[in-house]
Amino acid sequence: MNIIRPFIAAMLLLATRCAAQTVIWEEPFTSQLGKGISTGHVTNMTDITQWSVAVHDAFPTNAYLIVSSNTVVKSEFLEGYRLAGECVWRSEAIDISAGPVDLSLQIQESKEMAGLDWIRVHYALDGTNEIQFSENGSFSGDYGTNWITARQPLLQGTNVMIVVRMYTTAADKNHRIDNVRATSSTAIWNMPPSLALVGGGTSRYARLGEAIAFTVTATNVTLDATNDLITLTAPNLPAGALFAATNGFSPLSQTFSWTPSTATVQTVTFYAADKDGTNRLDVSVGSVALQPPPIWINELHCDNTGIDTNEGVEIAGPARFDLSGGSLVFYNGANGLKYATLPLSGLIDSEDSGFGAIWFAQNNIQNEKDGIALIHENGGAPVVVQFISYEGSFRAVDGPAAGWLSTDIGVQQSDTTAIGLSLQLTGTGSEFRHFFWIGPTNASPGQLNAGQTFRPKGTVLFIR
Numbered sequence: 001m002n003i004i005r006p007f008i009a010a011m012l013l014l015a016t017r018c019a020a021q022t023v024i025w026e027e028p029f030t031s032q033l034g035k036g037i038s039t040g041h042v043t044n045m046t047d048i049t050q051w052s053v054a055v056h057d058a059f060p061t062n063a064y065l066i067v068s069s070n071t072v073v074k075s076e077f078l079e080g081y082r083l084a085g086e087c088v089w090r091s092e093a094i095d096i097s098a099g100p101v102d103l104s105l106q107i108q109e110s111k112e113m114a115g116l117d118w119i120r121v122h123y124a125l126d127g128t129n130e131i132q133f134s135e136n137g138s139f140s141g142d143y144g145t146n147w148i149t150a151r152q153p154l155l156q157g158t159n160v161m162i163v164v165r166m167y168t169t170a171a172d173k174n175h176r177i178d179n180v181r182a183t184s185s186t187a188i189w190n191m192p193p194s195l196a197l198v199g200g201g202t203s204r205y206a207r208l209g210e211a212i213a214f215t216v217t218a219t220n221v222t223l224d225a226t227n228d229l230i231t232l233t234a235p236n237l238p239a240g241a242l243f244a245a246t247n248g249f250s251p252l253s254q255t256f257s258w259t260p261s262t263a264t265v266q267t268v269t270f271y272a273a274d275k276d277g278t279n280r281l282d283v284s285v286g287s288v289a290l291q292p293p294p295i296w297i298n299e300l301h302c303d304n305t306g307i308d309t310n311e312g313v314e315i316a317g318p319a320r321f322d323l324s325g326g327s328l329v330f331y332n333g334a335n336g337l338k339y340a341t342l343p344l345s346g347l348i349d350s351e352d353s354g355f356g357a358i359w360f361a362q363n364n365i366q367n368e369k370d371g372i373a374l375i376h377e378n379g380g381a382p383v384v385v386q387f388i389s390y391e392g393s394f395r396a397v398d399g400p401a402a403g404w405l406s407t408d409i410g411v412q413q414s415d416t417t418a419i420g421l422s423l424q425l426t427g428t429g430s431e432f433r434h435f436f437w438i439g440p441t442n443a444s445p446g447q448l449n450a451g452q453t454f455r456p457k458g459t460v461l462f463i464r
Contacts (some may be wrong), residue, residue, distance in 0.1 A: 024101055025094040026181040027051060029067045029076040036066025036078065037087070051092060056085035065089070065166070068176075077108075077178035080166040091162040091180060093127075096155065100185040103133075103152040103162060106178045119175050121150050122163040130163050147178070154185050192277035193218040193230050193250060195270055199336075199398035203284040205265075206403075207383070212285055213257040213395070214403040216243075218272035220250035228274035238266050238285070260287040293376045294318055295326075295348075296432035297386055298357050298452075299424035301443055303367035303413040311365045313342075313372060314424075314445060316357040319350035326376035326385075328360065329399050331406070333369035333389060336397035340364070344376075351447065355430070355454040359445035367413065369394060373401040386432070390423070409437040426451040 037055045053065055065087045068079040080087055094101075107119055122130035134150035160182065166175045197204070198215040206212045218232050230252045233245040241258035256268070265286030272279050295317035302311055313328055326344040331337065342362050349356040371389030373396065375382055382400055389406035390413075396404050411423050421440035426449055429435060435452065444450060 022184040024096065024098075024182045024184060025091070026179065027091060028179050029078055032067040033069055033076055034066060036064065038064040038066055052090050054088040054090075055083075056087065058085055059087075060084045068174075077176045078164075080168055080175045082173070083166055083168045083175075086165055086167050089164045089166075089177070093159040093161050094182050095158070096160050096182065097158050098184075100154050100156040101160070101182045102154065102185050103160070103182055104149055105162070105164070105180040106147045106149050107134075108147045108176045108178075109173065117168050117173065117175075118166075119177070120165045121152075122165070123152055123155065124161040124163060125155060126157045126159060192279045193220050193228075193252075193272040193274055195272045195279050195281035197281075197283065197402075198253070199396070199402035201402070202282065204403050205285070206260075206287050208260065208263050208287045210287070211257060211259045211405075212287070212403060213255060213405070214283075215253050215255050215397070216270050216281070216283075217251050217253045218279075219252075220274070228276065231273045232270070233273075234268055234270045236267075236269055238264075238268065241268070241285075243268075243270075256283075256285075258285065263287055293321070293326075293383070293385055294431065295321060295323070295374070295376065295385060296425075297328075297372060297374055297388055298435075299359075299422050299444065299449060300365075300372065301413070301422040301445075302365040302370075302390070303415060304417045304419045304421070305415055306419070308363075308365075308367070309419050310361070310443070310445070311363055312359055312361040312445060313365075314357050314359045315344065315348070315374070316355065316425075316448065317348050319348055319354050319356050321348045322346075323348065323358065323376070326374070327400075328362070329373040329375055329401060330362070330365060331371040331373065331387075331389075331394075331396050331399070331401065332366060333371055333392065333394040333406075336395055338373075338396070338399035338401075339366065341399075353430075353454040353456050355448065357446060357448055367415075371396070371406040373399070373404070375400050411437045411439050413440050424449040424452075428453040428455060430455050 037053050055065060060082060063082040065080045067076055069076045078089055103123060118135060120132055121134040122132045124130045133152040162180055164177055168175055195218055198217055204212050204214050218230050220228060229247060230250060231247040232252050232254050234243045237243055238258055243254060243256045246254050265284060268283050268285055270281045295315055297313055298316035299314035323344040323346055328342040329338050330340040332339050342360055346358055348358055369392040371387060373384055374386040376385050384401050384404055387401045387404045387406045388409050390409055393406045393408045396402050417440045420443055422443035423437060423439035425435035426438050427435040
């Protein structure tokens, strides 16, 4: 299994393509001192070509929107004072045709913002409508009296204009902006698509004779310049495995399925290619000739009228069987994701013909189309002993049961189920397959169920 090669390739691409940001355009307000609008009139703007200012009709006396200076706070900055309405500063149309850019500017207020006071920062891309990307610094209320930076990453087009709109009401309050910049984006562009298994990891195993199924997804780099056409292939499939080569746009997914006929482990290599190159993902798949531990889910309770009470799951099996190292993994049937894990422990007691049961309490068991996987170690490896569900079947996409299709037990509870009832197995036998599900019926947590009779299955020796 080769997981190092893609990582090294990604790091090399990062080193070669992620250069330091270059300032494409900036306005530090260092040479326009005293220029802007004061008391409704343009003030000495004859040599200013890279930006413009505008003011509302009812601009009050003694108000201004001009470049000021304060050697304590900053050198020069654009300052709005007692505006009593919206005043606007606009940059020129900045040429960004060479590649994607990030926008940034510094913002400060002389006193804490209150009432209707605000600064709103926008951009207009290629002459289109303005899009706001910051208010009061970060869309989170007052930005305070310290200088903070508002940012808009990753804009791509022909040109962009930066627009700052200010509104102040108090006679002693000032809004200030400084160091407005457009810089080349630090994002990595034009990379091959990434590959991953739904549910994560790079291996999928099953018991001999059981199906292995999982989904492979190819995704364009989030910040890629274009959504390129992707081709997804797997040329070295095991005999009998199914994975149809496909192409399309990100995210592109395809399902792998295989039922091994012998105990074997193989490496399947998946490739995702677009015009920028190819990435690979090596996945170990196979089966092991292990019999599952002789334990099973024997009873469960997940729903009742009112507040759910005494929720939990019962495990049954041969007496003296050690459940340590096992777990119950709870799955959400809506998305196939695990939502809780309950570690198991303890020895099964002897209640009938050398069999018994242990109850494990678990609050907040979901009670729509959801499921439970019983996991235990066998031969030193975690094994999916069971994956059952109620109110329908679904396939797990993460956790130890990833790729498994649940078995619907065929009975269910609801919010009208009386307290004290459960779903449980009944019948006669010595293995899970000998019994069948019934309910809701009277709960018997930690005890073999009513109507459930065990018959010894020869002599079983457990060594601890």
